[in-house]
Amino acid sequence: MAEIELASPTPKAERIKPAELVQLIVFRLGDEDYGIRIEQVKEVTVTPEVARMPKTPPFIKGIANLRGDIIAIIDLEERFRLRPAGRPLPERSYTVAVEAADYTLGLMVRDVPRPFTLPLSQIEPAPEFVQDSSTRDKYLEGIAKLPEGGIIIVLDMRKVLTPSEVMRLPGKGASS
Amino acid sequence: MKTRDQEYRELFMAEALEYYDSMSRHLSELENNPNAGPALNELFRLMHNLKANARAMGFTDLGEVAHHLETLFGLIRDKERTFSGVLIRVVFAGVDALGNMIRAVGANQPMPEVSGLLDNLDRLVRGEAPLLEEIEAPETEEESNRKMELSDLVYIQVKKLDNLLNLVGELVIDRDRIMTLAQEIDNPALLATAQHLFRISDDLQYSVMDARLVGVGVLLNKFPRVVRDVASAEDKQVELTMSGQDVQIDRNILQIITDALLHLVRNAVSHGLETTEQRLQAGKPAVGQLTLSALTERDDVLIQVRDDGRGINTEAVRRKAIERGLTTAKAAAALPEQAIWSFLFEPGFSMADKVTDISGRGVGLDVVKLALDSLGGQLRVESQLGKGTTFTLVLPTSIAVKGALLVEVDERPYAVPLLHTDTVLALHPGQISVVGGVLVTHFHEEAVPLVPLRQLLYEEGDEPLPFATKTDMNGPQHVLVVNYNNRRLGLLVDRFMRQQNIVIKPLSKPLDTIDLFGGVTLLGSGQVCLVLDVPALTRLFLNKRP
Numbered sequence: 001m002a003e004i005e006l007a008s009p010t011p012k013a014e015r016i017k018p019a020e021l022v023q024l025i026v027f028r029l030g031d032e033d034y035g036i037r038i039e040q041v042k043e044v045t046v047t048p049e050v051a052r053m054p055k056t057p058p059f060i061k062g063i064a065n066l067r068g069d070i071i072a073i074i075d076l077e078e079r080f081r082l083r084p085a086g087r088p089l090p091e092r093s094y095t096v097a098v099e100a101a102d103y104t105l106g107l108m109v110r111d112v113p114r115p116f117t118l119p120l121s122q123i124e125p126a127p128e129f130v131q132d133s134s135t136r137d138k139y140l141e142g143i144a145k146l147p148e149g150g151i152i153i154v155l156d157m158r159k160v161l162t163p164s165e166v167m168r169l170p171g172k173g174a175s176s
Numbered sequence: 177m178k179t180r181d182q183e184y185r186e187l188f189m190a191e192a193l194e195y196y197d198s199m200s201r202h203l204s205e206l207e208n209n210p211n212a213g214p215a216l217n218e219l220f221r222l223m224h225n226l227k228a229n230a231r232a233m234g235f236t237d238l239g240e241v242a243h244h245l246e247t248l249f250g251l252i253r254d255k256e257r258t259f260s261g262v263l264i265r266v267v268f269a270g271v272d273a274l275g276n277m278i279r280a281v282g283a284n285q286p287m288p289e290v291s292g293l294l295d296n297l298d299r300l301v302r303g304e305a306p307l308l309e310e311i312e313a314p315e316t317e318e319e320s321n322r323k324m325e326l327s328d329l330v331y332i333q334v335k336k337l338d339n340l341l342n343l344v345g346e347l348v349i350d351r352d353r354i355m356t357l358a359q360e361i362d363n364p365a366l367l368a369t370a371q372h373l374f375r376i377s378d379d380l381q382y383s384v385m386d387a388r389l390v391g392v393g394v395l396l397n398k399f400p401r402v403v404r405d406v407a408s409a410e411d412k413q414v415e416l417t418m419s420g421q422d423v424q425i426d427r428n429i430l431q432i433i434t435d436a437l438l439h440l441v442r443n444a445v446s447h448g449l450e451t452t453e454q455r456l457q458a459g460k461p462a463v464g465q466l467t468l469s470a471l472t473e474r475d476d477v478l479i480q481v482r483d484d485g486r487g488i489n490t491e492a493v494r495r496k497a498i499e500r501g502l503t504t505a506k507a508a509a510a511l512p513e514q515a516i517w518s519f520l521f522e523p524g525f526s527m528a529d530k531v532t533d534i535s536g537r538g539v540g541l542d543v544v545k546l547a548l549d550s551l552g553g554q555l556r557v558e559s560q561l562g563k564g565t566t567f568t569l570v571l572p573t574s575i576a577v578k579g580a581l582l583v584e585v586d587e588r589p590y591a592v593p594l595l596h597t598d599t600v601l602a603l604h605p606g607q608i609s610v611v612g613g614v615l616v617t618h619f620h621e622e623a624v625p626l627v628p629l630r631q632l633l634y635e636e637g638d639e640p641l642p643f644a645t646k647t648d649m650n651g652p653q654h655v656l657v658v659n660y661n662n663r664r665l666g667l668l669v670d671r672f673m674r675q676q677n678i679v680i681k682p683l684s685k686p687l688d689t690i691d692l693f694g695g696v697t698l699l700g701s702g703q704v705c706l707v708l709d710v711p712a713l714t715r716l717f718l719n720k721r722p
Contacts (some may be wrong), residue, residue, distance in 0.1 A: 051588060051704040054633035055690050063687065063696060065704050069342075070696045072687050103685040 019119040024144075025096060026152055027113040030082030033152045035116065035144065040157040042097040042104055044113050047073070061108060066097055073106040098157045116152070118144055123154055185281070188233050190329040192278045195222045199271050210259040220249040226274070232397065237287045238277045244297035245270050251301065266296050266306050334427055337388050344381045345679040349698050351377045385426070385574040392470040392479065393421025395430050399441055399468055406445040413452050413463040414445055420470030425477045426574040429551055433479070433569060436547040440481045440567050441468065443541070448485035448565050458562065460484070477571045484564040488557070490516050500525065517557045518661050521545035544569075545661070549711045554595075578680060580697070580707065582673035583656055585629050589705045590669075591678055591697055596710035598657040598664060600672060605649040613643035613722035617666060619657065626655060626666035627717055633692070640722045660714045667713075680707050692716065 024035035025044065043066075050062040050073050059078040063070050073095060077083040095106040096113055126140035139159035144152040199222050202215040209215075223246035230239035245267065251257045259267075276288050296306035351373055358370035396418050407414040449455075449464035456462055467482040490513050497519040498505050508516070519525055523542040544567075548555050554570040579594040601619065608617050608626065615626035631641055655666040678697040682688065694709040 049703060051696075051706065053687060053690070053706070055636075055692060056687070060687075063683075063704055063706075065698055067346075070681055070684060070704065072684075100685075105686075 019121060021117055022120045022123065024116045024118070024152065024154065025113050026116045027094075027096060027107075027109040028111055029077050029080065029109065030084060032082075033150065034076075035152040035154045036096065036098060036157055037141075037154070038115065040098050042099050044094060044096050047093045047095040047106075047108055064095070064106060066095075066104070066106065069104060071097065071104050071106050073108055075108050100157055118146070118152075122146075126153075184233065186329060188229055189278065189282045190331075191229060192226060192281070194331075195226045196271070196275050196278055198222055199274070203268065203271060206259050207264060213253075216249060216253050216259075220246060220253060223249060233281075235277070235281060235287070237290055238274065238281070240294060241270060241274055241277065241290055241297075244294055244301070245274075247301050248297060257300065257303075262306055263300055266293075266300060269293060270297060334388075337384070338428070340384050341388065342681065344377070344384050345681065346698070347377050348381055348679065388426050388428070388574065389424040390427045390430060391421055392423045392425055392430065392477070395434060395437065396421050396468055396470065399437075402438065402441060403445060403466060406442050410446055411451065412445060412449055414449060414466050415463050416466045416468065418468045423470040423472055423477055424573070425470075425571065429477075429571055429574070432551055433547050433553075433571065436544040436569070437479065437481070439541070439543050440569075441466070444481055444483040444485070444565070444567075448483035448487075450486050454486075472573070473570075475573055477573055479569045479571065480566055482564065482566040487561040487563055487565055488517060488520070488559040489561060490559075493517065493519055496525070497522075514557070515662050517559070520557075521555070521661060546711070549660075549709070578678060579675065580678045581656065581675050582699075582705065583629070583654075583667075583669040584671040584673055585633070585669050587670075589673060589699065589703065590629070591676075591705050591707045592656060592658065592667075592710065593694070593707065594675070596658050596660055598659040601655040601657060601666070602652040603655055604652055605646050608646060608649070608653065610644055610646060615644045615646070615666075615668075617655070619664070619666075622664065624657060624664045624666050625717070625721070626653075626668055627721075628668040629656075630668075632667070632713060632716060632720075635720075638720075641720050643722050658710045658713070660711045663714055665714055665717055678705075678707070 023038040025038055025041045026033050026035045028034070045066070048064040048066060050064045052062040053060060053072070056062075056072075059075050061073040061075050064073050075089070077089075089108065090110055094109050094112055096109060097104050097106050123142040123144045125142045139156050141154040141156040144154055146152065199219060202219045202222070205212050205215040206219070223242045227239050227242035227246055230236075230242060248257065248263075248267065252259050252263075257263060270293055273288065273290055273293050277290070280287050292307070299306045351370075355370050355374060358366045399418070400416055403414055403416045444466055445464075449466065450458065450460075452462045455464065465482075465484045467480070469482070470477060470479050472478070494508050494511075494516050497503050497516065498508050500522075502519055502522060502525075503511070521541045521544065525542070545555060548569060548571075551571060553572060556568040556570065557565070558568070559565040580591040581594060581597050581600075582589050582591050584590070599619075601617070603617055608615050610616070611623075616623050617626055618624070627641070627644075635641060654669050654672060656669055656672070657664055657666050659665075676699075680695040680697050682695045683690070683693060691712045692709055693712075694707045697705050697707055699705050
């Protein structure tokens with residue numbers, strides 16, 4: 001029946017464009033999954049020894065030595081007030097080193113972060129009201145709905161971590 | 177060994193060749209699109225820089241051609257000429273000539289003749305037609321033996337060098353750890369290898385530090401213009417003499433002291449030197465002398481700003497310090513000259529009677545002091561009333577190893593640079609008294625305030641510290657006496673650990689706004705240790721004392 005095919009060349013089904021994929025590093029904060037685009041992640045490691053840093057807000061756990069770079073370690077659960085009562089950070093936690101605008105910062109998480117790939121189209125912009133009303137910066141890039149149910153909240157690190165955002169602290173007041 | 181002159185020539189060449197390449201690129205762009213503003217601006221800038229560099233190196237002809245082209249591009253930019261017709265040919269010929277001249281410098285050959293070209297450029301600037309035959313002949317000849325060359329020098333971002341230094345710092349710490357281990361294990365083969373590693377990493381550290389050195393001249397050479405501008409604004413006659421431009425120093429140190437030096441120089445012209453009239457009345461030559469010099473003294477680099485002006489009026493500073501409540505009249509009377517002068521470096525301390533455009537805006541010499549503190553440097557002042565003042569910046573050659581005392585508070589180590597430590601004391605509670613809510617002890621006939629380091633570091637908020645009591649003091653108290661700007665402060669710590677050489681790493685963003693810490697260092701164990709900034713601690717204590 002080749003003739004028929006030749007005679008009536010049906011327009012081919014529109015070629016499916018390879019969907020643009022996004023790779024996330026996913027970790028748990030409180031009771032939800034959060035993700036960061038892999039381009040913004042420098043490395044994932046077992047949290048090194050953290051030295052407490054005076055004159056910083058409580059969610060800054062301190063500083064740590066990551067391959068010779070001294071970076072600030074932040075507890076996002078505390079920052080976003082997501083820590084369920086009576087669930088302290090475990091002895092052994094993990095640190096996701098992320099590239100903020102022009103410096104590196106460590107995010108402390110309780111479980112091993114895992115990579116996750118999904119089509120960009122699955123990430124929906126976050127509704128306005130979810131945004132932290134006290135900050136102008138929209139650090140939620142969006143919310144990814146997973147086919148098997150559940151969601152991943154995608155953070156835009158470059159916005160979570162502007163220095164003023166991170167610090168929100170007495171800062172210079174220490175000595176001026 | 178290369179002479180300085182050769183080194184400068186190479187630097188000039190590398191920069192000039194780069195300019196030349198950019199010029200050729202922008203010219204082609206301009207030819208395709210005569211209205212390309214950015215290309216035009218860039219060409220103007222390149223010509224300007226080349227002119228400045230060439231003149232500084234004494235290549236007058238090269239400077240002249242660049243100057244003429246700069247003028248012409250200025251006209252094109254201002255839309256007084258268009259980039260079209262014969263102008264294009266003359267400009268290309270001009271840039272080619274620049275290329276030939278730069279190559280001639282590199283090969284140490286005489287400069288090609290450019291009077292015809294200069295004449296044509298002049299004509300274009302005046303709006304006349306150029307004489308074209310003259311430029312055509314050499315140009316075609318050039319075409320065949322035009323060469324391409326790559327520079328012998330590599331430009332490198334300071335950031336990359338910083339990273340290298342960082343890594344070397346790591347390496348040195350690990351090396352020391354391996355040395356210790358090797359000695360403990362006491363295996364001859366391991367020891368030999370460790371010693372070899374020691375030597376190699378030493379050489380590596382030295383090489384990396386060496387690669388970061390630049391001549392002090394790169395900063396000093398910016399000053400003739402500054403001095404000229406300030407002098408003319410103040411209507412003073414100043415002769416600037418400079419020396420020691422060859423003295424080598426770490427590029428970042430130079431960067432950090434730029435503002436400080438600018439301040440000192442402006443200050444010297446604006447406040448130090450007198451007006452012509454005053455000088456003549458005082459029987460001095462009409463022209464004020466300002467000297468900027470750099471020299472090496474053991475491991476340090478000294479940069480001096482010397483003027484032969486009126487000198488520091490110690491009595492006026494003494495009065496002002498009392499007026500500002502920095503000291504009491506009684507205490508001030510007993511202070512020696514040097515101690516009085518150190519008030520000049522207090523924030524906001526200005527001796528200016530009138531506020532001028534250049535200085536005396538309340539931005540005082542404290543800027544200078546702060547810059548030096550951040551480097552672990554020193555500031556020396558010498559002055560003689562009516563004869564002049566000399567400020568000497570004592571700088572480390574490179575940002576490298578510093579001696580520090582390690583102390584422990586709440587089981588965390590903190591490092592205090594030895595530069596600011598005076599002494600350590602073990603005091604019985606009986607040797608400590610409470611005066612006005614502050615703990616005080618007497619040391620060398622001087623009352624030294626004491627404060628628990630824990631309180632300074634961890635007490636939140638801006639409110640004053642609580643009134644001190646001695647009730648919870650048991651047994652001997654460990655006190656580290658630090659000294660900043662002739663002010664002593666005793667820090668109560670849990671324990672003294674040891675003295676050690678440390679490599680200080682700056683705190684990275686976002687924590688770099690906390691000025692209580694000069695940085696961090698890694699201890700042999702890999703442990704992170706905060707380095708305390710004594711000037712900031714002292715200021716914090718003064719602000720928060722009850």
